[in-house]
Amino acid sequence: TTRTTAMQRYLRGHTIDKWADNFMRSLELPIAKPNLRITRNMGSKQIVELRADYREARKRLIxxxxxGTLQPIVQNPEDARPNRRTINILAELSKDERNHxxxxxxxxxxxxxxxxxxxxITLVAEHGGxxxxxxxxxWKRTSQDNLHWEQKVRKILEYYTELTPGSFIEQKEWSLAWHYRDASPYYxxxxLVLLKKLLRPIARTEKLEIRENKKVLELHHLDISKGHITQEWLLSDEDFILAIGDDNTDEDMFNALPTYAYTTKVGWGSTTAHYRVKNVTAVHDLLRKL
Structure with missing residues (x-):
């Protein structure tokens, strides 16, 4: 057959000697380096370097x-009021005129x-909205979204909220969020799989982003993100940038920042951040050492 003939021709032209020669040549070729960003733990050595850069800087962006970063994640979103330690840390940082x-x-x-x-301090609500x-x-609005998609999305969320005891809908000004932290993991x-399948066509038509965070599914317009809002400050002349976050929305922020920024992921999970700290307590300790 044609296939057999082609195979025989290939075998005649690719002897063991030729294979060995090609193999040895391949060993001399430079190894391609994968385009990976290494995330290091923020240990004592890294903190010393960070503090040195912080103290030498004329203008800082934090x-x-x-x-999940300044305050632990709680079951009920309404119970996340900052404790005295968080308030004191932010107050102390904001006293320095070099800090934004x-x-x-x-x-x-x-x-x-x-x-x-x-x-x-500057406050950014709803992931940049x-x-x-x-x-x-x-407050300045950053989106031109008219929210005409909201009712059709809400109907779908309400249906699955009834089917998932322990879940609930959070209404925000720019987004809708479905919380399922207290629901049965199985249901x-x-x-969640069925919801995303139903919501994807609406998201494509309405230019929405479906964002999955820690036990939360959230929908908002594509022009709202921490990455977009971060651009507000990149035209100024900060010579020190520290960015800390714990979930997927913060990856947009990390990716928008220049390479010299101290981007820092809280907790485990994949990230593009340069550094990682263990938890909220580690974040507080880091900020107090600046």
């Missing part, structure tokens, strides 16, 4: 996620104002 401290959170504006509104600059009282995962 970007901090809230839930930004809390960049998925929380709504009312939560951030109620908890952190008296501090001289709203921003209140340091020293200002008014939560089963219905």
């Amino acid at each position: 970007l901090l996620d809230y839930d 401290v930004v809390v960049i959170s998925g929380r709504g504006r009312q939560d951030l104002i109620g908890w952190l509104g008296n501090l001289p 709203f921003i209140r600059l340091q020293g200002h009282t008014k 939560a995962q089963k219905h």
